[in-house]
Amino acid sequence: MKKKVIFLIRNLSYGGAQRQLLTLVKGLDQQLFDITVLYFYSGDMLELDLKNSEIPLICLDKLGRWDIFGFFWRLFQHLKQIQPDILHGYLDESNLLAIFFKPFFASTQIVWGIRDSNMNLKHSDWLSRIIFRLESFLSRFADLIIANSHAGKSYYQTYGFPADKIVVIPNGIDTERFKPDTKGRTKVRLEWKISEDTILIGLVGRLHPMKDHPTFLKAAALLCKQRENMRFVCVGIGSNNYTQELLKLSNELGISEKVIWAGARTDMPEVHNALDIAVSASAYGEGFSNVIGEAMACGIPCVVTNVGDSTFLVGDAGLVVPPKDSEALLGAWLKILHLGGQKLSIMSRARIQEQFSTQSLCEKTESFLQNITI
Numbered sequence: 001m002k003k004k005v006i007f008l009i010r011n012l013s014y015g016g017a018q019r020q021l022l023t024l025v026k027g028l029d030q031q032l033f034d035i036t037v038l039y040f041y042s043g044d045m046l047e048l049d050l051k052n053s054e055i056p057l058i059c060l061d062k063l064g065r066w067d068i069f070g071f072f073w074r075l076f077q078h079l080k081q082i083q084p085d086i087l088h089g090y091l092d093e094s095n096l097l098a099i100f101f102k103p104f105f106a107s108t109q110i111v112w113g114i115r116d117s118n119m120n121l122k123h124s125d126w127l128s129r130i131i132f133r134l135e136s137f138l139s140r141f142a143d144l145i146i147a148n149s150h151a152g153k154s155y156y157q158t159y160g161f162p163a164d165k166i167v168v169i170p171n172g173i174d175t176e177r178f179k180p181d182t183k184g185r186t187k188v189r190l191e192w193k194i195s196e197d198t199i200l201i202g203l204v205g206r207l208h209p210m211k212d213h214p215t216f217l218k219a220a221a222l223l224c225k226q227r228e229n230m231r232f233v234c235v236g237i238g239s240n241n242y243t244q245e246l247l248k249l250s251n252e253l254g255i256s257e258k259v260i261w262a263g264a265r266t267d268m269p270e271v272h273n274a275l276d277i278a279v280s281a282s283a284y285g286e287g288f289s290n291v292i293g294e295a296m297a298c299g300i301p302c303v304v305t306n307v308g309d310s311t312f313l314v315g316d317a318g319l320v321v322p323p324k325d326s327e328a329l330l331g332a333w334l335k336i337l338h339l340g341g342q343k344l345s346i347m348s349r350a351r352i353q354e355q356f357s358t359q360s361l362c363e364k365t366e367s368f369l370q371n372i373t374i
Contacts, residue, residue: 002034004082005369008098009039009090012046014264015206016290017115020148020171020361021090022046025055027172027362032370036082038075040093045266065127076101084108086369091115092131099138109143109372114156114166115287136160144372146365149287149309167368170309171288172361173352177269178297180349184270192260192274198229201333202275204268204291205282207238212283212305213246218326219281221253223333233260235271272298277336280304283323289313293356296348301341303332313356317347 007025012018025035035055039047040062050057058078062071079087079101088111089095095112102110139145139161146169147153153166194200201220205211213234220232232255237243243261250256265271268291272278278295279302280286286308293313295302302318304310311320319335321328336344 002032003085003369004034005036005086005088006079006082006084007035007037007088007090008094009037010093011041011044012039012050013044014046014266016171017091017113018044018046019290022049023172023174023358024361024365025050026053027358029362029366030054032366036084038078040071045264076104079105079108086111086372088369089113092128092135095135095142096131096138099141102141110141111369111372112139112142112145114145114147114152114161115149116152116155116285132159139165144368146368147287150312151308152287169361169364169368170313170356171290171293172358173290173293173297173356174358175297175349175353178272178294178352179269180299180345181269181273184267185273188267188270188274192231192233192262194231194274195229198231199227199276199337200231200233200274201277201279202233202235202271203279203281204235204271204295205280206236207234207243207246209242210282210285211236212281212324214249215283215324215326215329216279216281217246217250217253217255217259219329219333220258221255222326222330224255224258226334227337231258231260233262233275235262235265237264268294269298272300275300276341277333278302279329280307280310281323281329282307282310286310292318293352297352299345299349301336301344302348303329303336314348315351317344317351 007021009021025037028035037050037055038058038060040060042059060071060074086109087098089098090113098110136159142165145166147166148171150168153168157163203216224230250259272295278300280289280292282305284307288309292302292304302314304314304318304320305323306320307323319332321332
């Protein structure tokens with residue numbers, strides 16, 4: 001008999017967690033699970049993607065932060081109608097909501113999804129800090145907690161999450177979508193006016209202190225002093241204030257004409273293929289970096305900081321440097337440019353295919369969801 005599973009998530013924006021959710025619900029065996037996705041807010045990029053699939057999709061039409069009672073009532077009514085065997089929260093707010101409804105649905109197993117590591121809470125607002133403390137306290141009542149990184153599991157355990165309930169299932173990368181693509185490479189580089197003999201180094205990630213764009217920009221400035229025909233691209237969006245700080249820094253470093261601020265993109269396979277080197281400069285908080293896994297699947301050599309599971313992800317197929325060290329980042333770039341990236345390119349794609357496939361993600365998730373014990 002099929003298990004009824006509800007995935008609960010705040011939105012369907014084009015973030016790493018949201019894209020992993022889509023990959024998961026589309027890949028789970030529909031002979032084993034009857035899946036529904038509930039989400040708080042409508043109007044985000046991935047909503048149409050799920051609507052075009054056969055997965056039932058229900059928007060709870062939350063009106064804003066303080067739309068509480070009406071929102072709770074709508075969610076309760078949907079849960080009552082579906083009577084799920086499993087309610088799977090995806091990220092902090094959804095995890096707390098899932099636990100809140102546990103007394104009303106005693107036979108429903110509660111699963112949490114956690115996706116960060118070593119978060120610096122000083123960069124979070126007051127509500128996020130309260131939510132994290134509540135999550136730490138209430139984690140004991142979850143039936144299963146799925147982390148997407150070993151670093152994340154260790155981090156959450158230090159804040160009281162029960163070790164015996166946490167399992168690690170790394171993200172899965174769609175290697176049929178993310179693959180070497182010379183046409184896609186040419187298309188994006190033409191759009192950005194990047195010639196084929198120009199080296200393009202990119203950082204894909206939201207404009208947020210966690211991603212440490214300043215260190216990336218400082219390393220870029222150092223490289224420009226040593227080599228010509230270099231360009232850099234930052235793909236992602238962030239708050240206006242922080243964006244302006246980064247633009248000001250690139251100007252102060254004298255590289256404003258060398259840096260492309262590409263904003264949000266939906267054509268990520270083509271974007272990754274346009275790069276010669278992909279970078280994760282994260283200073284903290286990284287769990288499993290989707291964008292590095294995607295770049296590797298496209299055969300792009302990667303340089304990452306030793307944060308979260310990035311070292312585990314790249315293995316011997318990429319270079320690892322300490323966080324917040326622009327000199328080390330420069331050294332890694334120069335090493336790849338000196339040796340050439342062909343060997344790393346081949347090794348990168350092979351590593352993703354062998355260890356981080358969507359099939360592996362779905363099979364491991366199916367196994368744990370089938371065998372939850374209360």
